[in-house]
Amino acid sequence: xxxxxxxxxxxxxxxxxxxxxxxxxxxxxxxxxxxxxxxxxxxxxxxxxxxxxxxxxxxxxxxxxxxxxxxxxxxxxxxxxxxxxxxxxxxxxxxxxxxxxxxxxxxxxxxxxxxxxxxxxxxxxxxxxxxxxxxxxxxxxxxxxxxxxxxxxxxxxxxxxxxxxxxxxxxxxxxxxxxxxxxxxxxxxxxxxxxxxxxxxxxxxxxxxxxxxxxxxxxxxxxxxxxxxxxxxxxxxxxxxxxxxxxxxxxxxxxxxxxxxxxxxxxxxxxxxxxxxxxxxxxxxxxxxxxxxxxxxxxxxxxxxxxxxxxxxxxxxxxxxxxxxxxxxxxxxxxxxxxxxxxxxxxxxxxxxxxxxxxxxxxxxxxxxxxxxxxxxxxxxxxxxxxxxxxxxxxxxxxxxxxxxxxxxxxxxxxxxxxxxxxxxxxxxxxxxxxxxxxxxxxxxxxxxxxxxxxxxxxxx
Ligand SMILES: Cc1ncc(COP(=O)(O)O)c(C=O)c1O
Numbered sequence: 296x297x298x299x300x301x302x303x304x305x306x307x308x309x310x311x312x313x314x315x316x317x318x319x320x321x322x323x324x325x326x327x328x329x330x331x332x333x334x335x336x337x338x339x340x341x342x343x344x345x346x347x348x349x350x351x352x353x354x355x356x357x358x359x360x361x362x363x364x365x366x367x368x369x370x371x372x373x374x375x376x377x378x379x380x381x382x383x384x385x386x387x388x389x390x391x392x393x394x395x396x397x398x399x400x401x402x403x404x405x406x407x408x409x410x411x412x413x414x415x416x417x418x419x420x421x422x423x424x425x426x427x428x429x430x431x432x433x434x435x436x437x438x439x440x441x442x443x444x445x446x447x448x449x450x451x452x453x454x455x456x457x458x459x460x461x462x463x464x465x466x467x468x469x470x471x472x473x474x475x476x477x478x479x480x481x482x483x484x485x486x487x488x489x490x491x492x493x494x495x496x497x498x499x500x501x502x503x504x505x506x507x508x509x510x511x512x513x514x515x516x517x518x519x520x521x522x523x524x525x526x527x528x529x530x531x532x533x534x535x536x537x538x539x540x541x542x543x544x545x546x547x548x549x550x551x552x553x554x555x556x557x558x559x560x561x562x563x564x565x566x567x568x569x570x571x572x573x574x575x576x577x578x579x580x581x582x583x584x585x586x587x588x589x590x591x592x593x594x595x596x597x598x599x600x601x602x603x604x605x606x607x608x609x610x611x612x613x614x615x616x617x618x619x620x621x622x623x624x625x626x627x628x629x630x631x632x633x634x635x636x637x638x639x640x641x642x643x644x645x646x647x648x649x650x651x652x653x654x655x656x657x658x659x660x661x662x663x664x665x666x667x668x669x670x671x672x673x674x675x676x677x678x679x680x681x682x683x684x685x686x687x688x689x690x691x692x693x694x695x696x697x698x699x700x701x702x703x704x705x706x707x708x709x710x711x712x713x714x715x716x717x718x719x720x721x722x723x724x725x726x727x728x729x730x731x732x733x734x735x736x737x738x739x740x741x742x743x744x745x746x747x748x749x750x751x752x753x754x755x756x
Contacts, residue, residue: 361561387600537610
């Protein structure tokens with residue numbers, strides 16, 4: 296059989312045009328931004344928590360593709376499952392039969408959350424959230440959804456309705472009826488619930504933006520209040536789920552929290568195939584799918600596809616066999632304690648927070664006169680510039696990829712693959728220490744770069 300399509304040859308021939316192609320045919324602001332901050336690298340290959348450029352230089356990934364690469368890139372077990380499922384020539388997506396893999400993955404996922412009964416499979420985090428919003432509104436018969444200030448639940452229109460940042464929402468109104476409440480404020484929650492029209496509160500147990508954790512006891516108390524008012528608790532575990540925070544689901548950190556609906560996605564398929572899942576209680580699914588007429592009332596053409604399901608099963612199997620969650624606790628504690636120890640040493644370092652391998656590093660106003668002037672200048676131009684000043688040398692000088700944890704925030708978020716080891720942690724801490732030493736010297740390339748950022752921020756106003 297002749298092959299008319301040769302992927303390797305295509306990449307060999309045209310791969311070098313990647314940035315031009317993106318600039319011409321896709322979102323042009325991405326290559327523009329990458330060129331501006333010098334992130335326009337050409338990575339050739341990846342393995343585990345590392346990527347490599349054409350010269351074989353090794354980059355440490357502390358971002359995991361926004362969290363999808365939970366097991367790192369190309370985990371051999373997940374990769375084999377993907378090869379196997381393709382080689383099996385399954386009659387997948389006939390749509391009028393029941394395939395075994397979705398049932399098996401649902402069974403395995405539900406085993407990690409014994410109070411939940413059923414699963415809907417979609418294709419992304421935002422779709423998992425859309426499903427939860429629809430199910431909550433239908434099951435309760437009420438229209439309004441509450442969310443927390445600074446929340447992020449995805450960017451499709453329903454999920455955008457529960458987004459806590461104006462920058463994402465502006466210009467897309469009208470959205471669903473919704474109201475923000477401060478994370479941790481039970482009085483605000485109670486006030487909204489009294490109005491009688493609330494279907495649910497959706498909450499990230501640890502917020503991706505800023506890495507803020509729900510205060511101890513909040514989720515359980517919120518759940519009680521919600522249930523008193525016949526409203527539901529939705530836990531968005533798209534980022535925090537599947538071991539990221541040192542528990543299988545972050546809500547399990549405290550006893551007695553049993554959300555009515557739980558959203559997962561990202562790491563579930565090992566980064567290979569898009570996937571999303573909404574887990575829920577029996578009565579909710581029974582209401583939504585109440586008769587044969589309603590069998591397709593909520594469905595997705597690619598939902599439950601064999602590749603995603605096979606990868607999901609392989610991921611859960613690796614998580615169990617390699618005791619990934621216990622490893623996250625160990626490595627996460629090491630990373631957090633090594634970083635926390637630096638707070639006293641660096642006046643620009645204000646806080647280290649988070650759990651497991653979801654760590655926020657916050658910078659704050661320095662005490663010395665020498666640094667305060669520079670800090671104030673940066674803040675006046677745009678909040679978040681100092682965190683940018685740290686992220687850039689981490690990549691340029693130390694070949695470590697990190698991200699700023701949201702616009703206008705002086706916080707870096709670390710969400711590395713869950714398989715990072717002690718050597719990776721030490722490499723990160725050494726690099727971060729070197730960058731902070733530079734920053735505290737008050738001069739040099741780093742602050743020169745800060746001046747460039749200020750000019751750009753002013754020009755962009
Ligand atoms: C908590 C949370 N929910 C939902 C989403 C949306 O997921 P996706 O990008 O797969 O739509 C994200 C993405 O970052 C997320 O962090």
